[in-house]
Amino acid sequence: MTELSRRRALYLGAGAVGLTAFSGIAGCASTPVNAANAHQNVGPETYSEDEIVNAGADFLGTTAAALAKVVEKVFAENGRPNAYIKGEEGSGAIVVGLRYGKGVLYTKSGLQEDVFWQGPSVGWDVGGNGSKSFTLIYHLETLDQIYQRFPGVEGTAYFIGGVGVNYQQAGNIKLAPMRVGVGFRAGANVGYLSYSRERNISPF
16 A cells, blocks of 8 residues: 555544544534635625624634634734624544534625635644634625635644634635644644535545
8 A cells, every 4th residue: 555545544544533523513514605706806895893893703603702702803904804604513633633523704895795614723632622703704706706725834733712712724715723722723733725616535
């Protein structure tokens, strides 16, 4: 067996844990009326800190005061986002972790789109979990720009007031996924997440 074959086998074996957690979340988000044209311009409108805190606090199950602390830092570093994703994800890890999720992308201009994500995370996390994820999106010009691979930005993970965040970036587009408690345990690891219109079993 080649080294590549062994690595793929390890991913697929670990994926059994992640898929078990992920299998129950397919209906986590209400299905929106997707944009008729994925190339439609998102527009220049952006969200304020208060809008993000109000949208995210109840969804993540944390207090507005706790979320406001991490949102303030994210805004200070990146400015105002023009979209966000509310979703749920399952993950499992055996040396190499797998993360799967589904959610709804919302833009300030009123567009909505179902979105899935999947990818490996390499690090110290062991086990499996299912958690909610609230992801801020920066510099998104069209909806179809979300459907690509976003590598983790090394050294950007931090945990404030019970809420963890780390950055992912592809070109000019930056994502800031926020999770609460154990949901953040894999977020600190540098891997990547690949976003798609349909659920993909393989993280590659």
